[in-house]
Amino acid sequence: MGDIFDIKTSEIKIKGLGEKSIQKLKKIGINTVGDLFYFFPRDYEDASIMRKISECREEEFTVIRGRVIKAELLRAKNRLSYFKCLITDETGIIEAIWFKMPYLKNTIKIDDEIILKGKIKREYGIKMVNPGFIKIKPEENENIENGIGVIYSLSGEITKKLIVAAVFAMLNKYENDIKEIIPQFIKEKYGFISRKDAFKKIHNPKSMEDVKSAKKYFAFEEIFLLELFIISKRGKNIQEEKIYEVEGKKELVKKFISEIGFVLTNAQKKVIKEIYNELNSGKIVNRLIQGDVGSGKTIVAIIILLYMVENGYQGVFMAPTEILAEQHYISMVDVLNAIGIKVEILTGSIKGIKKERVLAEIEQGLIDIVVGTHALIEESVKFKNLGFIVIDEQHRFGVKQRQRIRDKGVAANLAVMSATPIPRSLALTIYGDLDVSIIDELPPGRKEIKTKWLKTENEFMKMIKFIKKKICEGKQVYFVTPLIEESEKMELTSAQELYEKLEYNYFKEEKCAILHGRMSWSEKEEIMRAFKKGKIDILVSTTVIEVGVNVPNAVIMVIMNSERFGLAQLHQLRGRVGRGSDESYCFMVSYAKGDETIARLKVMEATTDGFKIAEEDLKLRKSGEIFGTKQSGISDLKMVDITRDLKIIKAAKESVEKYLEENDWDIKNKDLEYEMLRRYQKKEDKLGG
Ligand code: ADP
Ligand code: MG
Numbered sequence: 024m025g026d027i028f029d030i031k032t033s034e035i036k037i038k039g040l041g042e043k044s045i046q047k048l049k050k051i052g053i054n055t056v057g058d059l060f061y062f063f064p065r066d067y068e069d070a071s072i073m074r075k076i077s078e079c080r081e082e083e084f085t086v087i088r089g090r091v092i093k094a095e096l097l098r099a100k101n102r103l104s105y106f107k108c109l110i111t112d113e114t115g116i117i118e119a120i121w122f123k124m125p126y127l128k129n130t131i132k133i134d135d136e137i138i139l140k141g142k143i144k145r146e147y148g149i150k151m152v153n154p155g156f157i158k159i160k161p162e163e164n165e166n167i168e169n170g171i172g173v174i175y176s177l178s179g180e181i182t183k184k185l186i187v188a189a190v191f192a193m194l195n196k197y198e199n200d201i202k203e204i205i206p207q208f209i210k211e212k213y214g215f216i217s218r219k220d221a222f223k224k225i226h227n228p229k230s231m232e233d234v235k236s237a238k239k240y241f242a243f244e245e246i247f248l249l250e251l252f253i254i255s256k257r258g259k260n261i262q263e264e265k266i267y268e269v270e271g272k273k274e275l276v277k278k279f280i281s282e283i284g285f286v287l288t289n290a291q292k293k294v295i296k297e298i299y300n301e302l303n304s305g306k307i308v309n310r311l312i313q314g315d316v317g318s319g320k321t322i323v324a325i326i327i328l329l330y331m332v333e334n335g336y337q338g339v340f341m342a343p344t345e346i347l348a349e350q351h352y353i354s355m356v357d358v359l360n361a362i363g364i365k366v367e368i369l370t371g372s373i374k375g376i377k378k379e380r381v382l383a384e385i386e387q388g389l390i391d392i393v394v395g396t397h398a399l400i401e402e403s404v405k406f407k408n409l410g411f412i413v414i415d416e417q418h419r420f421g422v423k424q425r426q427r428i429r430d431k432g433v434a435a436n437l438a439v440m441s442a443t444p445i446p447r448s449l450a451l452t453i454y455g456d457l458d459v460s461i462i463d464e465l466p467p468g469r470k471e472i473k474t475k476w477l478k479t480e481n482e483f484m485k486m487i488k489f490i491k492k493k494i495c496e497g498k499q500v501y502f503v504t505p506l507i508e509e510s511e512k513m514e515l516t517s518a519q520e521l522y523e524k525l526e527y528n529y530f531k532e533e534k535c536a537i538l539h540g541r542m543s544w545s546e547k548e549e550i551m552r553a554f555k556k557g558k559i560d561i562l563v564s565t566t567v568i569e570v571g572v573n574v575p576n577a578v579i580m581v582i583m584n585s586e587r588f589g590l591a592q593l594h595q596l597r598g599r600v601g602r603g604s605d606e607s608y609c610f611m612v613s614y615a616k617g618d619e620t621i622a623r624l625k626v627m628e629a630t631t632d633g634f635k636i637a638e639e640d641l642k643l644r645k646s647g648e649i650f651g652t653k654q655s656g657i658s659d660l661k662m663v664d665i666t667r668d669l670k671i672i673k674a675a676k677e678s679v680e681k682y683l684e685e686n687d688w689d690i691k692n693k694d695l696e697y698e699m700l701r702r703y704q705k706k707e708d709k710l711g712g
Pocket of ligand 1: 288314319320322
């Protein structure tokens with residue numbers, strides 16, 4: 024008998040389950056014994072008291088037990104076959120009917136003891152239609168009796184009976200082969216039941232207590248396996264010996280900080296310090312820097328890069344869009360050149376001789392810091408001694424891209440930055456392989472962004488007036504439109520239409536410009552520069568400005584068709600304003616009335632705190648859809664509710680770390696490894712790219 028959870032080898036083969044049934048199971052993705060074991064009931068019905076037949080109430084989910092006194096296969100007028108039994112306990116008789124299951128006549132026979140679970144119907148006496156049933160063999164008499172109805176998600180040709188029969192047969196056959204995969208010390212610490220008991224209790228509970236303890240076990244198992252999958256890989260990375268050395272010079276950094284024109288917040292200082300300490304100790308940095316929009320992550324990144332440069336290494340600053348890369352480049356090039364640091368930009372639109380020169384200079388180590396986009400990942404980009412990588416707005420990059428850029432360095436020190444606020448519970452899960460720093464403080468003087476949902480034309484017109492006034496005061500404005508369709512053509516039209524409407528109808532004197540994904544790089548660059556310099560009053564744009572763009576003088580954000588955006592996106596867009604000390608505004612224009620729209624826009628009106636918004640976002644959506652989490656394995660979580668189960672996630676992470684440390688970062692329990700890979704390995708192959 025092979026290991027039942029080696030899904031590659033364990034085909035489902037049980038007596039009584041025919042080839043046809045097995046094919047049906049395969050159709051819904053149950054190919055192996057392991058799959059079947061993990062096909063858990065979707066829900067339970069608690070009928071903890073078994074009823075006497077005379078006490079059955081109509082429409083109630085009921086469990087009864089009795090003896091079969093009549094069993095016959097019949098044919099209805101429409102030629103449909105059905106199997107009918109009469110069952111009695113000492114109080115009455117109930118009829119049970121099963122449609123399209125003629126083979127039952129070989130299973131249920133006169134004088135059999137049987138448990139029926141189902142809804143009671145009253146029609147010429149009481150009956151159950153297609154009830155679940157369990158035949159009681161004399162030797163099983165005791166333990167099979169229970170009052171909890173299981174409900175499986177059925178689809179295709181799968182009937183409840185088939186699932187129940189298959190699961191029960193499976194439990195009977197393999198019960199003693201179920202291997203424990205959670206280390207004993209962990210189970211003891213948290214009081215989990217054994218895996219074997221958990222399987223029995225989840226499929227065949229005798230009480231709701233059973234269900235609870237089984238779910239508790241499987242929730243932990245699920246998150247434990249995910250964390251193990253993520254963290255065990257990290258283990259290999261940090262086990263290597265010291266591969267780089269930092270002397271700790273800080274002259275240039277100090278000079279730079281004294282010239283930036285503001286004082287770093289304590290939160291910024293704390294994060295910088297955390298990373299310095301790691302660098303000084305020679306540990307490979309692998310860190311997520313989280314901070315709400317506008318919390319000042321860029322400057323933190325620049326300071327870290329500068330520190331590495333000053334100590335003899337090159338640095339990379341990678342951003343997801345050219346606009347953003349350019350912005351970062353502009354914000355650092357002059358200041359850094361002034362202190363003798365060479366900064367260059369490398370994006371997809373840098374080509375030909377210029378590109379060749381940049382590539383050569385990077386390779387020779389003449390360039391200290393390279394800012395760029397995905398173009399940095401290309402094969403042709405080679406470094407002399409890359410020592411630190413910063414990835415901005417990391418959710419835009421896949422895991423593989425992250426890895427590829429790391430492979431170019433002598434020391435793969437990495438900080439990824441995210442303004443997509445993720446609740447801590449999620450961060451711990453998705454980024455189980457990263458350490459997390461949080462910049463939980465905004466620079467001083469920021470005001471709440473006043474946010475209003477405009478529901479009528481009338482309100483829209485009032486807003487236009489208001490905007491005119493603000494432009495007179497010298498302020499700037501964004502108008503953002505959603506992508507109407509996938510096609511870029513549509514994107515163009517919608518932004519274009521809005522642009523024309525604004526330009527000709529409302530803002531004849533003001534200077535309007537349009538920005539969209541279809542423009543060439545130099546066109547976009549020209550517009551962004553002009554906007555930054557204040558030469559444009561109103562920038563109409565698609566979501567290309569969604570992340571990272573920083574123009575403190577722009578204080579009004581208008582989001583057209585707000586219902587088309589998710590919460591995370593709305594928050595990002597709003598984050599384009601409120602970046603200076605002036606009063607800022609966000610107007611969400613939406614005439615839509617859907618419940619979900621209302622909920623979302625209300626959240627936006629109620630708070631500007633990104634972490635609160637993220638929590639709400641989680642509640643409003645299914646976790647799998649959350650920004651940037653698609654590839655994380657988190658969308659496969661079935662037992663754990665990441666919005667509520669923070670405790671269990673923490674416990675799992677700690678347990679995994681302890682387990683790995685005690686086992687020299689080797690997963691010695693092969694059953695554990697099997698199950699981990701079965702669940703998460705396939706997914707990883709699809710990641711990134
Ligand atoms: P984000 O975290 O969203 O990437 P940025 O790094 O773009 O935010 O910073 C937003 C703005 O805040 C920038 O104009 C930046 O210069 C400014 N800023 C950053 N840190 C501070 C600070 N400590 N005090 C004042 N302004 C700051
Ligand atoms: Mg940023």
